[in-house]
Each structure stands twice: as C-alpha cells, then as structure tokens.
Amino acid sequence: MTEIKDRIGASSRPEEPSGPPALGLVGWLRWTWRQLTSMKTALVLLFLLALGAVPGSLVPQTAIDPIKVSDFLTAHPKLGPLYDKLGLFDVYKSAWFSAIYLLLFISLIGCVVPRLSVYFRAVRARPPKPPRNLNRLPGYERFEVEADSDVLEVAKRELRRRRFRVQTYDGAVSAERGYLREAGNLLFHFSLILALIGFAWGSLFGYRGTVLVVVGNGFSNTLAQYDDFTPGRAFGGDDDLPPFSLTVKDFQVKFQQDGPQKGAAREFKAQLEYQETPDSPQKSYVLQVNHPLELDGSSLFLLGHGYAPRVTVRDGQGNVAFSGPAPFLPQDNNFSSFGVIKAPDARPETLGFEGFFLPTAVIGQDGPVSVFPDDLNPQLVMTGYYGRPQPETGKPESVYQLDKSKLTQFEQNGDKWRFQLAPGQSATLPDKAGSITFDGYSRWVKLQVSHTPGTHLALAGILLAILGLMGSLFVHPRRTWVRVRDEDGRTVVEVAGLDRGPERGLGDEIHAITKSLKPAGPSNQEQP
Amino acid sequence: MSGETYAHVSNLLIPTATVIYALAMVSHAMEWAIGRASVVKTAVVKEGVLVASDGQPVSDVPAVEEPESGERMDAASRIGLLLTWLGFLLHLGGVVTRGLAAQRVPWGNMYEFSITASLAVAIVYLIFVQRYKLQYLGLGVTFVIAAVLGLASLALYTPAGPLVPALHSYWLVIHVSAAAISGGAFTVGGLLSVLYLIKARAERKVLAGGTMSASLGRLPSAESMDGTAYKVLAFAFPLWTFGVLVAGPIWAEHAWGRYWGWDPKEVWSLVTWVVYAAYLHARATAGWRGRRAATIAIVGWFVFIFNFVGVNLLVSGMHSYAGV
Ligand code: HEM
Numbered sequence: 001m002t003e004i005k006d007r008i009g010a011s012s013r014p015e016e017p018s019g020p021p022a023l024g025l026v027g028w029l030r031w032t033w034r035q036l037t038s039m040k041t042a043l044v045l046l047f048l049l050a051l052g053a054v055p056g057s058l059v060p061q062t063a064i065d066p067i068k069v070s071d072f073l074t075a076h077p078k079l080g081p082l083y084d085k086l087g088l089f090d091v092y093k094s095a096w097f098s099a100i101y102l103l104l105f106i107s108l109i110g111c112v113v114p115r116l117s118v119y120f121r122a123v124r125a126r127p128p129k130p131p132r133n134l135n136r137l138p139g140y141e142r143f144e145v146e147a148d149s150d151v152l153e154v155a156k157r158e159l160r161r162r163r164f165r166v167q168t169y170d171g172a173v174s175a176e177r178g179y180l181r182e183a184g185n186l187l188f189h190f191s192l193i194l195a196l197i198g199f200a201w202g203s204l205f206g207y208r209g210t211v212l213v214v215v216g217n218g219f220s221n222t223l224a225q226y227d228d229f230t231p232g233r234a235f236g237g238d239d240d241l242p243p244f245s246l247t248v249k250d251f252q253v254k255f256q257q258d259g260p261q262k263g264a265a266r267e268f269k270a271q272l273e274y275q276e277t278p279d280s281p282q283k284s285y286v287l288q289v290n291h292p293l294e295l296d297g298s299s300l301f302l303l304g305h306g307y308a309p310r311v312t313v314r315d316g317q318g319n320v321a322f323s324g325p326a327p328f329l330p331q332d333n334n335f336s337s338f339g340v341i342k343a344p345d346a347r348p349e350t351l352g353f354e355g356f357f358l359p360t361a362v363i364g365q366d367g368p369v370s371v372f373p374d375d376l377n378p379q380l381v382m383t384g385y386y387g388r389p390q391p392e393t394g395k396p397e398s399v400y401q402l403d404k405s406k407l408t409q410f411e412q413n414g415d416k417w418r419f420q421l422a423p424g425q426s427a428t429l430p431d432k433a434g435s436i437t438f439d440g441y442s443r444w445v446k447l448q449v450s451h452t453p454g455t456h457l458a459l460a461g462i463l464l465a466i467l468g469l470m471g472s473l474f475v476h477p478r479r480t481w482v483r484v485r486d487e488d489g490r491t492v493v494e495v496a497g498l499d500r501g502p503e504r505g506l507g508d509e510i511h512a513i514t515k516s517l518k519p520a521g522p523s524n525q526e527q528p
Numbered sequence: 529m530s531g532e533t534y535a536h537v538s539n540l541l542i543p544t545a546t547v548i549y550a551l552a553m554v555s556h557a558m559e560w561a562i563g564r565a566s567v568v569k570t571a572v573v574k575e576g577v578l579v580a581s582d583g584q585p586v587s588d589v590p591a592v593e594e595p596e597s598g599e600r601m602d603a604a605s606r607i608g609l610l611l612t613w614l615g616f617l618l619h620l621g622g623v624v625t626r627g628l629a630a631q632r633v634p635w636g637n638m639y640e641f642s643i644t645a646s647l648a649v650a651i652v653y654l655i656f657v658q659r660y661k662l663q664y665l666g667l668g669v670t671f672v673i674a675a676v677l678g679l680a681s682l683a684l685y686t687p688a689g690p691l692v693p694a695l696h697s698y699w700l701v702i703h704v705s706a707a708a709i710s711g712g713a714f715t716v717g718g719l720l721s722v723l724y725l726i727k728a729r730a731e732r733k734v735l736a737g738g739t740m741s742a743s744l745g746r747l748p749s750a751e752s753m754d755g756t757a758y759k760v761l762a763f764a765f766p767l768w769t770f771g772v773l774v775a776g777p778i779w780a781e782h783a784w785g786r787y788w789g790w791d792p793k794e795v796w797s798l799v800t801w802v803v804y805a806a807y808l809h810a811r812a813t814a815g816w817r818g819r820r821a822a823t824i825a826i827v828g829w830f831v832f833i834f835n836f837v838g839v840n841l842l843v844s845g846m847h848s849y850a851g852v
Pocket of ligand 1: 037038039040042046104107108109111112185189192472473804805808809812
C-alpha cells in the first residue's frame with residue numbers, strides 16, 4: 001500500500017521535513033520555508049482560514065452594517081472594545097485574517113512552483129520496469145500460454161488502445177496513463193493564484209457608493225454627492241470617477257394585491273435620463289433590479305425605494321422655514337417610513353418634526369399603522385419640537401435623525417402634541433409657533449455606483465481552476481504491467497495493475513485486459 | 529390546470545412522499561435490526577493485500593452465521609429501495625407542481641428550498657446507488673429526506689407565490705441547482721463517512737479477535753467505503769466551486785450590485801468550500817487518510833447544513849428569504 005503514496009512529484013521531496021537543523025541562518029530559513037510549503041501546513045492554514053472567517057458572520061461588521069456595530073458597542077461596553085481591538089468588527093480586513101491568507105498564498109506558490117518542474121520531468125518519463133513481485137499488487141491475474149505466443153505484442157496493442165503510454169522491457173510491457181491528473185492539479189492551484197490576484201485587484205482599486213435620489217431630482221458622479229462611499233485602498237478620488245450625471249424621471253412599483261404574499265413587491269423600475277460626460281448627448285434608460293446600467297466601467301444599480309413626503313413649514317413670523325421633500329426610511333414590509341423634518345431657520349424658535357409616513361394608514365391598536373406598501377391612503381403622523389436657534393457648527397448631521405438634546409417637545413392640553421395629515425392638509429403648531437402643510441409626496445430610489453476591476457481575471461481564474469479540478473479529480477492515473485515468465489517449463493503471463501490516484505481500486509480493468517490477452521479457446525485457462 | 533390546482537396537488541404529493549420515505553426508512557431499519565442479532569465470527573479482514581480475482585478485497589464476503597438472516601436482510605433492503613423510488617417519484621411530482629403553481633423555479637423560500645434540497649439528496653443517492661452499490665446507505669438517506677420533508681411541511685410551509693424581484697434571474701436557477709445537487713452529494717458523502725468510521729472501528733475490533741454484527745459485516749470494507757465517499761465528494765466539490773464561487777457571485781452582482789460582500793451565507797459557503805478542500809488535501813496526505821479525512825468530511829457536511837438552516841434562522845443577512 002505504500003506505493004500509493006508514491007504519487008507524481010511527491011517523492012522528490014520529503015513530505016514532512018525532519019526536525020529543525022542544528023545551525024546556520026540559511027539552514028533555518030530553508031527549514032522554515034519547507035515547513036511553510038509542506039502539505040500539512042497547507043492543511044492547517046486551510047482550517048485556520050475556515051475558522052477565521054466564522055466570527056465575521058456572527059459579529060456585526062462595519063463594512064456591512066455600521067449601525068449594528070455601534071449598537072453592539074453600546075450594548076456591550078466591556079466586550080465591545082475588546083472585540084474592536086481584535087479586529088472582530090472588520091474581520092476580513094483585519095491583520096490576522098490577512099496574515100492567514102497571505103501565508104496560505106505564499107505556501108501555495110512555494111508548493112506548486114517546484115512541482116511544476118517535477119511534473120515536466122515526470123511527463124517525459126517512460127513507464128518504469130515491472131516490480132519483481134507483481135502478485136503483491138492490488139490488481140493481479142495470471143494465465144498460461146504456448147511458449148511461442150505473441151502475447152506481449154497483443155498487450156502492447158491493447159494497452160495503447162486503452163490510451164496507456166507503453167514501454168517494452170525484456171519479457172515485459174509497462175504502461176502508464178493519467179498524466180493529466182497532475183497537470184489538472186497544477187492548473188487548479190495556479191488558477192487559484194490568478195483568481196486571488198483578480199480579487200485583490202478589485203478590492204484595491206474598486207469603489208462602491210450609494211445615494212438616495214428623490215424622483216425628479218438628479219445626481220452627478222462626484223464624491224460629495226454620495227451618501228455613503230467605500231473606496232478600495234488604492235482608489236484615487238474624484239479623478240477616478242467617471243463624470244456622468246443623471247436625473248430620475250419617474251419610478252414605478254407594483255405590489256402583489258392579493259393572495260398570501262400580498263404586499264410583496266413584484267417589479268420596480270426607475271426611468272432615467274443620463275449623460276455619460278457633461279458634453280455627451282442625453283440618453284434614457286429603464287433601471288430595474290437585475291438590470292444595471294453600465295457607464296464607463298462603473299455599474300449603476302437600483303437597490304431600493306421609499307417615500308419622501310413634501311411639506312412646507314411656516315414659522316411663528318409667517319415665513320417659510322422649510323419646503324420640499326424629506327426622504328423617510330421604510331421600517332417594515334408595509335413601508336411605515338420614519339423620518340424627520342428640520343427647520344433650523346425658523347424664528348423666533350427653531351422647529352423640528354419627527355414621525356411616520358404611512359402609505360396605507362389604518363388605526364390599529366397602538367395607533368396608526370400602514371397595512372400595505374403602496375400609497376392607498378397616505379398619512380403623515382408626526383410630533384414637533386422647538387428650541388433656541390443654535391449657531392452653525394458646520395458639523396455634519398444625519399438627515400434622518402433629530403438631535404433632541406436642545407429641543408423641547410410641543411404640548412397641548414398637558415399632552416404631547418401630535419398631528420395626522422392627509423395630503424393637502426395643514427396643522428397649526430401650538431402657541432402660535434407656526435404651521436406645517438403636507439403638500440404631497442414623492443418616491444425616492446436608492447442607487448449604487450460600483451466599480452470592481454479584476455473581476456474578469458478572478459472569473460477566468462476560477463473557471464480555469466474548475467477545469468483543472470476536473471482533471472485532477474476525475475483523471476485516474478494508473479500503471480499496468482504484462483510480463484511473460486517461464487515457470488517450471490510452463491509459460492505464464494502475469495497482468496498486474498497499480499492505482500496511483502486516491503480513489504483506490506482499479507475496478508475490473510485488469511480483468512478486462514487479461515481477458516483480451518487470453519488466446520481464444522478455454523483449453524489453457526488458469527484461474528488465479 | 530390552474531395555479532391553485534397545482535398548488536393543491538403539490539400539497540398532497542409532498543406529505544404522501546414523506547410517509548413513503550418514512551416507510552422506506554422503517555424497512556431499512558428492519559434490515560439493520562435483523563443483522564444486529566446475528567454475529568460474524570471469522571475475522572477475514574486483511575490489510576488490502578489479499579484480493580480476489582475481481583479486484584474486490586476478500587473482506588467483502590464475510591461468513592455470516594445464519595444464512596437465512598442474510599436473505600431477510602436483502603429482502604428488507606430491496607423493499608426499502610423500492611419504496612425510496614416510489615417516494616422519489618411523488619416527491620419529484622410535488623416539487624414540479626409547486627414550481628408550476630408559482631410559475632417559477634421552486635426555491636424562493638425556505639420551504640421550497642427544503643423540498644428541493646431533499647429531492648437533490650434523493651437524486652444523488654439514486655444516481656449512485658447502482659453504480660457504487662450504495663443500498664446500505666438506505667437507512668441514513670431515507671431518514672434525512674423524511675426528516676427534512678416532515679420539518680418543511682410542519683414548520684416551514686409557505687403558500688405558493690411569485691418571487692420578490694431580487695430573486696429573478698437565471699443565474700439563480702444555476703446557482704441554486706448547483707448548490708442543491710452538491711448539497712445532496714455532501715449529504716451522501718457525509719453518511720458514507722459516518723458508516724466508514726463505524727465499520728473501521730468494527731474491523732479493528734475483529735482484527736483484535738472480536739466479532740462484528742452481520743449488518744456491519746454486510747457493509748463493504750471500510751477501505752472501499754472510504755473510496756466511495758471520496759468519489760461522491762469529488763463529484764460535489766467542483767460543482768460546489770462553480771455554484772458558490774461563480775454562479776453565486778454573478779447572481780449577487782445582478783441582484784445587489786456586488787459580487788462578494790462577506791454576507792453570512794457567503795462566508796459559510798466559503799467555509800464549506802475550504803473544509804472540503806481540506807478534506808481533499810487530507811486524503812492526499814499520509815497519516816490523514818482514512819479516519820481523519822472522514823471526520824473532516826462529516827464536519828464539512830455539518831457546516832453545509834448549518835449554512836442552510838442555522839444561518840437562515842440565526843443570523844440576518846441579505847440571503848434571508850421572503851416569508852422565511
Ligand atoms: C487556497 C488554498 C488551497 C486550496 C483551496 C487547495 C485545494 C486543493 C484541492 C481541492 C486539491 C485536490 C485535488 C486532488 O485531489 O487531486 C488539492 C490537491 C493538492 N494540493 Fe492544494 N489547495 C490549496 C493550497 C495548497 C497548498 C498551499 C499546497 C502546498 C503545500 C497544496 C498542495 C496540494 C497538493 C500537493 C495536492 C495534490 C494532492 C494529490 O496528489 O492528490 N495546496 N488542493
């Protein structure tokens with residue numbers, strides 16, 4: 001059984017380097033390198049990679065959901081900072097995760113490059129002489145022939161027909177096939193390197209940004225216009241962004257009206273007008289989920305949608321302090337959407353509002369709720385705040401949250417003040433502080449622009465890797481020997497096979513070959 | 529037929545198939561129960577050197593004390609396989625009518641993915657059962673399928689309906705069918721590895737002078753089961769590579785605008801991939817072949833199952849299904 005280990009190439013280098021050398025820097029380096037490129041190290045590193053990837057799926061990740069990360073930090077004041085130190089909030093960019101895959105990468109290169117030359121030598125090698133005791137091999141049969149038989153010639157033909165490489169020795173024929181297995185294996189590992197380079201390329205030079213655009217409004221592709229932008233490490237800023245601009249003309253969405261999945265979105269599409277550069281002609285495109293728009297190497301995706309109520313706020317002095325659409329963020333499948341309206345310029349006191357837009361409002365047990373995602377009965381249900389005018393700080397502020405630390409909630413008859421409006425209706429604020437009018441509502445769409453170079457390389461790498469894998473896994477390398485021997489005056493033909501792949505088992509191939517070699521007629525058959 | 533009729537037919541076929549699979553399981557359980565009672569005395573296991581003319585190790589033909597128990601076991605096994613075929617046909621009908629009812633591929637939610645994935649297990653088993661003589665896996669396979677189908681009908685049922693737009697794409701078809709078929713093969717490979725470990729232990733006991741029950745004696749040699757597990761997993765690995773590292777990212781790019789986002793489901797698919805790569809490495813490394821490799825194959829199977837069940841239920845991510 002030991003011979004199964006004797007795979008192409010494996011014999012040229014000890015599988016396990018023996019203990020550390022006694023002295024010498026070079027010796028040490030060589031020993032370390034051997035350790036790193038040994039198969040066992042690869043095995044351990046693969047396990048470490050698998051284990052290391054797990055926490056990223058259990059602990060919230062900054063790159064995926066930064067809000068969850070900050071929630072986690074608030075909820076676990078002791079554990080949070082520790083996790084942060086360990087890089088658990090950004091596992092796939094952490095030093096230790098990178099270390100694992102870099103080591104694996106080096107090990108991979110160090111492992112397959114030397115095997116390449118071993119392989120080229122092996123490919124040119126002739127099938128070796130038969131071992132002395134063929135009957136020790138896993139597949140073995142024998143039979144008797146006449147002394148002047150041409151059985152070796154027949155064997156040569158038969159083995160060639162079975163696509164073996166054949167070599168004649170004195171009184172024996174050696175044959176081997178399945179050289180492509182190792183080629184497949186090498187192709188697989190080299191293609192993995194290719195794929196990893198493609199993947200690394202994309203995460204270095206790529207970028208991804210999202211922006212929320214209210215229908216009717218436009219967007220031009222500069223960093224300042226994005227709500228959220230994730231550049232790769234080597235991204236060069238605005239100069240790397242293609243200079244397109246677009247306007248969202250219209251947005252349509254259809255929801256399932258009845259049946260058990262009532263309310264599930266069936267299709268949504270955004271009508272765009274766009275220019276690839278400031279000087280190019282205006283074009284139009286219907287943007288749909290699954291149908292991105294390709295723009296000079298970047299792709300534009302439709303990620304989501306929602307409602308933006310249009311309101312006008314008048315202050316205590318009768319001046320318009322805010323007017324326009326305010327995007328609200330959907331909180332559930334029925335698009336109950338939460339949002340805020342800020343009027344910092346209102347006088348004598350600044351005003352702010354917070355609450356829900358309900359596209360299909362009904363009065364539930366706990367007050368108004370939305371029961372359908374489409375706009376069948378839109379209502380605005382909000383409360384208001386007032387406060388001293390604050391000096392401009394220039395500090396960026398979320399447009400989806402109201403900083404209530406310096407604001408006081410309006411009250412009416414000793415209760416918190418609340419209002420519910422249908423489109424076109426107005427509410428007067430308590431204490432003659434002003435009024436708010438629900439003019440109507442628009443929809444907004446969330447767009448994503450992304451650029452991932454190197455994907456073609458990664459794809460080609462993986463496809464080649466699969467091709468190599470098929471060769472490596474399905475090609476069955478094996479050797480066959482046919483030998484004619486004189487045994488006490490009788491001429492005995494021995495047929496034996498050795499399986500050199502990890503499948504174990506030659507099936508009935510040896511039997512089939514033997515059968516084809518036996519001369520016709522049952523007279524001289526001998527059972528093994 | 530209208531969509532509702534199809535849905536109705538599907539809702540009849542799936543529970544019926546579950547019952548038939550359960551009966552098949554009972555039949556296979558009897559096969560094992562009969563075998564447990566009788567004991568193999570002769571220790572015929574030799575280290576792979578001794579081989580019969582057909583290349584099969586001699587250990588494949590152990591002497592059973594009571595010959596008639598062998599016949600009864602064969603009969604139970606045949607009935608089990610026959611019932612499995614019947615269950616499979618009903619199951620296939622149930623999945624197809626479900627697709628016709630919803631007018632799309634039947635894997636838009638967890639209920640549908642369960643009935644489709646368990647169908648994949650049945651397919652892989654029935655494809656390989658003759659070729660690799662896998663009848664002895666009947667108990668494990670029917671148990672897994674009946675359990676998944678029962679759970680799907682009782683706990684995960686969702687009425688048929690169209691897909692949410694993000695799930696529309698033929699890449700989804702490719703991605704999920706590759707994942708389901710390789711999942712079926714992971715399951716068969718996992719079961720084989722479990723039996724390998726059991727049989728290898730029994731063989732060691734016999735070598736040390738002990739005995740082995742007839743139901744274990746009837747199994748192929750541990751070594752040959754190890755080889756079969758390898759073949760099944762070698763079939764699964766390239767398919768999983770394609771489904772998860774090619775079709776999956778292409779679909780994700782279409783649907784969400786990124787190829788790879790370290791979403792929990794993606795992470796666990798990659799972990800599954802890495803574990804099976806480790807399995808293949810282990811088989812090629814002296815000292816890791818056999819028991820350790822089989823253990824890795826079982827770990828890989830659990831990781832796959834966790835990805836399918838655990839991640840959907842415990843961890844939130846973009847792969848969560850409409851209505852679970
Ligand atoms: C990204 C990491 C790696 C992956 C995913 C991977 C995957 C695989 C797979 C799937 C096989 C099975 C092919 C077969 O059975 O013929 C294989 C074989 C092999 N790998 Fe890797 N590998 C990786 C890294 C390495 C490294 C670092 C080494 C070097 C120590 C290595 C050395 C080998 C060898 C020698 C074989 C051949 C085994 C045989 O002859 O069957 N691999 N690898």
